[in-house]
Every structure is written in C-alpha cells, then in structure tokens.
Amino acid sequence: MDKSSTSAIGTCRKLGVVGIPISKGQRRNGTEKGPQTLRDGGLxxxxxxxxxxITDHGDVTLDCIDDDIPYGNVKNPRNIAMGSLRAADVVEKCLRTEGRCLAIGGDHSMAIGTIMGHARVQPDMVVLWIDAHADINTPLTSDSGNMHGMPLAFVAEELAPFVPPLPGWEGIQPCIKVEQIAWIGLRDVDPGERKIIEKFGMSAFSMHDVDNNGIKGILKKALDAVDPSGTKPIHVSFDVDAMDPTHTPSTGTPVGGGLSVREMCFIAEELALTGRLTMLDIAEVNPNIGDPKDVSHTVSSTIDVATHFFGHRRQGFVPAN
Incomplete structure (x- = not known):
C-alpha cells in the first residue's frame, strides 16, 4: 500500500445508510428485522x-400487499416489485446526496432495488456478488419460487427474454449487462443457474476457486473480469451466508465451507483502498433464527466485516480529526 492509500484511512467521508426491511423474497420471517438489528448492534x-x-435515511416504507397471490410459482411478486421500486428511489437519492450508500436488509431480493437505484446514477458500475448462492434463477428455472434467489435475473439485460412478465413489474427494467457481474464465494448453485452462467460466459468464482487461488487471487480475477481498467464504480452485494455458518449462524440458507471473517475483511479492505466502492448491500441477517448467542455472533461478524469496507484496517488507522 502506498502513502496516498495510508493517508486516506480515517478521512471523514459522507456515507448514506438505507434500511430495506424486506422479507417477502423468502419463506422465513425475520429478515425484515435485519436493519434495526444491525443498528442496535452498533453498526x-x-x-x-x-x-x-453518516446520514441515516431510515427504512424504506414497505406496505404489505395482503392479496399477493403467487404468479405461477413466483411468491409475493407484487410486494417485491413495490419494495424494489421504493428502494431504488431511496438509493438513488442517497447516492446523489452523499455519494456512497450502505443498504442494510432484508433478504437478498433487496438487490433488485439497490442495483436499479445505483444504475440510475452510475450505469457503468460493476457488481461483486459475494454469496454462497448465485441468485440468478429466473421464474422459469427456480424450484422454490422464492425471489431472493432471482434478483440478478431481473436486472441483467441479457436475461430479459427469459423472464416472463409479472404483475406489478412494469416499472422494473433491466439496467446492467452480464459482463458487469462477478461472483465470489459460490458453493450452492442450481443447475439452471449454472446453465445461465455458462451460456453467457459470466465470471463466477466458487469456494473451490478460493481454495485453489487464495482470496487475493480470486478478488483480482473478479475485478479484472468486470473492470480491467480499474476505473469503474463498485457495487458489492454481500449476503452474510457467503461466510461460513460458524460466523453467521442467524441466516436463512446457510451452507458450510464458506468464507472466513479473515477472508471477508481482506476483500473489504482491498475494495476500500480502490476508492471506488460506491454501494454496499448487506443481506440476509435474520434475528429470528438461532438463540441469542447465535444472533449476537452473526451481528458481530457482520458489523466487523462492514466496517472494513469503510475505513477499518487491521494494521491500524489514523482517526479523523
């Protein structure tokens, strides 16, 4: 790290915070409590x-549509559409006023809105999807119909021909290309998702790749794939189940063999040093899962990682004046 990078640590920079208390993208209640749980934990x-x-914009208002019957196998389509459009508006406002945004959720369907809002401000941004799951199922490939497993299918332009019209989705349009997306930490990918990834030659790095190349090598490969010039704004969409369940037990779809806190802190510090991290999503903290010790451990691990995206360095830092 050069001196310019060192001197930047501790510099006071504006950051807007938006809560997206959505839970309708999956079957378990509790993710709607994620934003407040992280705030209460001292984030x-x-x-x-x-x-x-910090400017805390509060939580996006999500009015529940009670008669939101499934459309085919897709659950809660109208609720997710409404939440996505409202989240997009708030994220756009936050980015235009503060320049950087932290969105705390909420299940990972929240990323439909955060990516839409970000793309309105910085359409050339790239997305690093850090997750155990690819979340690029379409309504036609998803077995569960849970929309937290589909967000990327709704924002990627190339997948539009494979996504049937859904009720209430008229205002939601694809806003990025598949070449702007890279995954890190995959270890539970559905067959339909794998077919999509291979069809479009997308950049997907699994835990097998991390084991082979180390986290430093994989982060470099991911960034080189989506941003070879090293100039584009970065959107990180971080599902806490990307980490091993020993670190984040209070999440809905845990998968063993995940990233360690140490590996996530490395990713966060390196991205912070680029100076181009504009947007961070934190998804799938569910305080209804596990006992109080599990919840406390999940919140602690998540907050520890989040701070490294915005200035915390393990080697020490210079406090802002």
Missing part, C-alpha cells in the same frame, strides 16, 4: 469511529 457508531460522516 453506525462503529462506522463513525472509522471516519464516516
């Missing part, structure tokens, strides 16, 4: 400690 105070000038 914003920790970020301020590392030099962030």
């Amino acid at each position: 914003l105070e920790r970020l301020r400690k590392f030099g962030c000038e």
